[in-house]
Amino acid sequence: MTVPSFEGKTTQKAAVCHGAVDLRIEDKPIRAPAEGEAQVAMGVTGLCGSDLHYYSHGANGTFKIQAPMVLGHESCGIITALPATLPAGCTLQVGDRVALEVGINCKNCKYCKEGRYNLCKNMRFASSAKTFPHLDGTLCEVMTHPLDLLHKLPPALDLPLAALAEPLSVVLHAYRRAHLQPAARVLVLGTGAVGLLACALAKASGATTVIAVDIEQGKLDFAAKMGWVDGTYCLPRGPRVSGAEALEAAKTNWEALQKDAVVTAVEGLEEGFDAVFECTGVESCMQMAAFAAAPGSKVLYVGMGTPVLALPVGAAMLREVDLIGVFRYCNTYPDALALLASGKLGDVGKMVTQRYPLDRAVEAFEDVKRGKDKDGNTVIKVMVGNLDLK
Template sequence: MSPAVLPSHKAAVLYGQKDLRIEHRTAFPPQRGHAQVQLIATGLCGSDLHYYQHGRNGDFALRAPLVLGHESAGVVTALGPGVKNLKVGQRVAIEAGINCATCNYCKTGRYNLCKDLRFASSAKTFPHLDGTLQDRMSHPAHLLHPLPDNCTFDHGALAEPLSVIIHSSRRASLAPGQSVLVFGAGTIGLLACLYAKAHGASHVVAVDINPARLDFALANSFCDAVHCLAPAERPKGSEEQLRRASETAASVLEAFKHQQGFDLVYECTGAEPCIQMAIHVAALGGTVMLIGMGTRSTTLPLSAAATREVDVLGSFRYANTYPQALAMLAEGKLEGVEKLVTHRFGLDETRRAFEMMGKGVDEQGQMVIKVVIGTGEQ
């Protein structure tokens, strides 16, 4: 008897800088404790774009072909041995990080800091763990979160970047009545605005260099006010950088008529000038939450942070956030969140999607915020 022929599926595989190939791969049955998922929607994020454009994301460079994508939702198509919490046909959102479950970080609920964590689509660990830009994939069943009935697959994909905001907001102790400033009006920044409003922030404002994104945020009530920074040449020398950051921060506070500063500042750009300004626009005793991953080494006005008792906190991915993210999306607490998805492409068009993301506008000149790769099924 001839051996059974295993089915194949398509995957968008990155071999190097802008070397993206659509390949057919064998769809192996899921192993014990895993389930196979048909991917319906995958959102592209900034880290995916960095890998596509440069073959690396910060310190993490490709060492082997890698499937990108980690903001995803789909349908369970097969169960591995021992899986009891799912059923075939169930709609799920995929949590992309696989932790060891045995270290102290995992045991105390901070599994995002697990030293052995492998994150789908990240080149940090080797062998790399393939991401979700493929037709089907197998993944640990306990990291597949059932979608509520009134959540779309887009919602399931957005649960991943929303989880970033939930985790950072928990660390920053976001509370009702606080004033909030957000640097960056991309997907993460806009979700920070929506999340702060949903949690009773008294005043939410956004700052960016892209007027179209700020117009979008204001027109769709993601925030209460916006301010557009003029792009400027990088000052020479750290002292000049810090002086300009202080002056620009003062002009931002003046523009918002909020000279006392903001209780919580989300820094979602990773750009050094914004990180520097964040300390100055925070109120006395306020908090700066660093979310954006950009500049690897930054000169900070630490004396200003210390004398004004501004807490500067870092945040890395998320832990134990998916249930809250999906509940908020299902209950409609983030009004207008679906508008973040501005463009859709099929898997075969992934290269075109990345090229458009890099430009920031489509062929008609329309702004790009969140691109979703998938079937379009909801």
């Protein structure tokens, strides 16, 4: 393997978001690693829903871009430089292939000390406008990153596949909060990358029934082809609604699903599921999740993007349904990488449907926005970056 070199270079290319539909490929400075950091040549970055929100609206929920920000956070790369002195116990070397965990926590607050560092109020997360000054993301050629947030890849794991460790970490964190038994019956709303990985993990973990719901039949067909679901249901497309209209749509959609063959074929399933993983962030789907959960079960709210919404809390309370928020992840990366390398989730690499070099990042985002590429192929996961880095 040839390790890229940036010696003597002072600038690099990066995909910088200035606002809604304003993404520019610009020169950014290259910074040498400081104490406790490594320099990493970026491989590929997977584009996700939050990236799309920033690209499309200049905001993700209530987090608005206040200054130009490099997007991207689902990333992997190769270490190209290290500081002169490494901390005790650090075994990383130049040339190591690594996945980047991009949430930099303070390590000193109550939540960090309890191991729930995803809740750290002082966390700076790459490509998130939650904090200001923003921390640039990974859609660039090279970046410096804390050593303790670089995770060495298992030898059997291909570098591009390692970028899926970030969305898989979200799913792992949600699954741990669900505390499901092996024979669980699971509903997954939304079959983007996170939803598909939720389906795959549920099946690998012993769920007896996994049903996926989306408005895009192509994604549902992909989930079925991969063997990650026992049934699918395609919701009718309609305008995005809120408030009372969203609640009415949620009730209608759940009643229709209850009567569909994918539910009626399983005894008792019309009463609801043991867990519902809501992976869209769409208000009507978040409401539908509460209705679709069986009495005494759980809803995992994984999707984000709706800043203010109404949930049918009364309907959940009367049936002791736990409504559980899922925010990013913590202590998941080693397990996520091991899972990806093990093959237990199936051929998840097939989720990567489009690949673009960094200088075509705008085209990549437009594909994600449309849900189709220029040839009409369904978009599931788009990777952007150095396609030659292995």
